[in-house]
Amino acid sequence: SQQGEEDPQALSIQEGENATMNCSYKTSINNLQWYRQNSGRGLVHLILIRSNEREKHSGRLRVTLDTSKKSSSLLITASRAADTASYFCATDSGAGKSTFGDGTTLTVKP
């Protein structure tokens, strides 16, 4: 079973709006990472947040982590058409492995 599950499955917004996607997981983690995948390409790492951190920023990205609720959110502010992609969360699942969810597909309309 998947450790991380993203929500919503798909999100469509206008350029300039903010996009929020969520990730829930089942067991305790040491860290959680967010990745982006453009269609037909490999994944690109966006940000890592550790279990003792609550919030982290990187440019227009803001990630929060609530370990009590076993959830994380990724906020993209002032979205651009180039942000159109699928976004995945990944949690460590032991023995050097990461477990990925099914992703949120974001479409930003110009």
Next chain:
Amino acid sequence: DGGITQSPKYLFRKEGQNVTLSCEQNLNHDAMYWYRQDPGQGLRLIYYSQIVNDFQKGDIAEGYSVSREKKESFPLTVTSAQKNPTAFYLCASSTTGVLSDTQYFGPGTRLTVL
């Protein structure tokens, strides 16, 4: 340029044939990974290797085999025993096999069984 490369980009196979997907990295990373991605879904781990000459099964290893004879290379063979091999295959590497490491991904190989 440093990075991780996969070849070929597209691969077609007849049923019953084995095929080998290439993955090479020049990042001096100890750990390497193979994932399978089906349409609209996330990544599922096939095999991973934390050090040369050692590798571990992931969640869906049946019908696949790997080798790790060199630090830079981690080829994946899709055997005829894999019943539904058509998928997008992604290779990744990380500095070590430590859980907190960022993984760097190659561009992927799309395998189609005819």
